[in-house]
Amino acid sequence: MKFPVHTSPYGQLPNSVTRLMALVLLALVPGVAALVWYFGWGVMINIVIATTTAVAAEAVILRLRHHRVKRTLMDLSAVVTAVLLAISLPPLLPWWLTVLGTLFAIVFVKHLYGGLGYNPFNPAMAAYVLLLISFPVAMTRWLPPEILANVQLTFGQTLHTILTGHLPDALTWDAVTSATPLDEMRTQLEFNKTISEIRQSPLWGDFGARGWEWVGNWFLVGGLFLLWRKVIAWQIPAGMLAGLLLTAGLFWMFDPETIPFPGFHLFSGGMILGAFFIATDPVTASTTPRGRLIYGFLIGMTVFIIRTWGGYPDAVAFAVLLMNMAAPTIDYYTQPKVFGARKEEDG
Amino acid sequence: MIGYREIIKEGLWNNNQALVALLGLCPLLAVSNTLVNGMGLGIATTLVLVASNTTVSLIRNWVRQEVRLPVFVLVIASFVTAVELSMNAWFHDLYKILGIFIPLIVTNCTIVGRAEAFASRNNVPRSALDGLSIGTGFTLVLMVLGGLRELIGQGTLFSGLHLMFGEGARGLVFSLGDDYHGLILAILPPGAFFGLGLLIALKYLIDRRLEERAARKAVQAEPATDTAAAPAEG
Secondary structure, three states, X not given: OOOOOOOOOOOOOOOOHHHHHXXXXXXXXXXXXXXXXXXXXXXXXXXXXXHHHHHHHHHHHHXXXXXXXXXXXXXXXXXXXXXXXXXXXXXXXXXXXXXXXXXXXXXXXXXXXXXXXXXXXXXXXXXXHHHHHHOHHHHOOEOOOHHHOOOOOOHHHHHHHHHHOOOOOOOOHHHHOEOOHHHHHHHHHHOOOOHHHHOOOOOEOOOOEOOHHHHHHHHHHHHHHHHHOOOOOOXXXXXXXXXXXXXXXXXXXXXXXXXXXXXXXXXXXXXXXXXXXXXXXXXXXXXXXXXXXXXXXXXXXXXXXXXXXXXOOOOHHHHHHHHHHHHHHHHHHOOOOOOOXXXXXXX | OOOHXXXXXXXXXXXXXXXXXXXXXXXXXXXXOOHHHHHHHHHHHHHHHHXXXXXXXXXOXXXXXXXXXHHHHHHHHHHHHHHHHHHHHHOHHHHHHHHHHOHHHHHOHHHHHHHHHOHHHOOHHHHHHHHHHHHHXXXXXXXXXXXXXXXXXXXXXXXXXXXXXXXXXXXXXXXXXXXXXXXXXXXXXXXXXXXXXXXXXHHHHHHHHHHHHHHHHHHXXXXXXXXXXXXXXX
16 A cells, blocks of 8 residues: 655645636636627627737747747637737727737737746736827727717628728728727816716716626626636735725715716726736736735726826726836735744844 | 957947946937937947047046046046037037937946046057947947837938938938838837847847857867867766
8 A cells, every 4th residue: 555645735726827818718708799799890800810910929939939839829828918908909900000019918028028927017918008109099999889880890891991901981980980988088078078068978878888888897797707716816806996996986076077986987998807807917916915905906096097187098008017017016015924923023 | 458459349349338238228228219319429429438538548647546436527527518518519409309418428337437447447549449449339239229219110210310411411311101100119218128128139149149150160170179089088
């Protein structure tokens, strides 16, 4: 009879990188389906372009770095990065911008810093910011949700627009695209309108704008699924939502006519997607329990600050990148105590 | 004593202040948004370097060890002031663009570094040559980085050349055409860091290739000794 001797750790979680990434992709399905439902096939085409580019770029650079290509590709992290980037992009973005962004995410932000596990910045968000800063016009051409759209683009028309960068004949950008709700709110506020006046437009739903808030809801479903499967820690989304709600709530109480109410912030832009899928990236986020709460809270607060007083209508990408920078410091000051350790006393 | 050929090689390549020593990064990253800006600041820096190296070398035996750094800084500051005033007089538009970075040449670590590490220990011709080659190496990196960022960021090369060479130079501006949108990030500060990082990587790649080639040549040159040594080791 043999008694095998094991060393610690005795309890092992079944989570491998591949399984985690596959679960994230699965959890994205409802949100992506909702995006396609409200904003058309462009979302899907973007995902295909970005994923193909990401996998190809990852394969090439793994070869250059003398890593085992197939095994590392199987961890699906490049696919997750590509999908997260693609769903943040406007549905009619010209294909070469999607390719450029994906290449930047995989080659520069991920592999030049050492590959999966070593990148200090979230690749998808860094690429999004690169595109937003460099190509502001193309990056703000969002479609209105399907229920409000004057023009419905067919699959063929969408593909044509993405591949050529021009709309089919007889259509103009002004007719097809519209400002995002956050952009709209911002512009109207700049005209000195009050929130109650602005919200009389048919654009708005219960919280955010019609269509947009439902996309948020479906991402929330996916996010809760990830929480249930313990893929992500609850502290980051909780901290982030609390950070946004508390900060927005505080200012809203003082000035409800120029600061949109907290629910609007919650279900607009990339907030829900960011809280559950982007800020929770295990590589670039804080890793201690208390640190995660602080990290999330600061992201939420920064989102509100930039949305209200900053130069861009949405801010999830900027906030996440800023806090990526702060994550090591947050971790340093929030190390949990080792079990059984006592506070050191003098003498 | 270091030879002249060696001094030139060190300044331009082996000990390039921007790519190897990573000195003077502040002006390097800040003004390298176009080729012409880079060239302007590079030339100004080179002038200061040659003049300060020469002067420091001249006075090296009269300055006491304890006060040498303040004296060097004084020397450098006077030359920077001279260069700044001349640029203001003859290249006024370029002077306005480069702005604060011309007086800041005083704080460029390269200059006080060369004064301390080289000019205070070598004779005048060597020090002057060192200033020239170090300055040229720095200028070349500034120009390459500036050209790269300008090309990617706004799709032109040599824009603003008339600031240095008069109106006739306007025709030399190269452009990728109006259809080119430009990756604005390349002109912003992050673009400078990415560009410099890539240039450094490129330099190391070239160095490694050269080393490999030298090693192969050495093996080919004396294959007989290798085989003869092998059994003895075994």
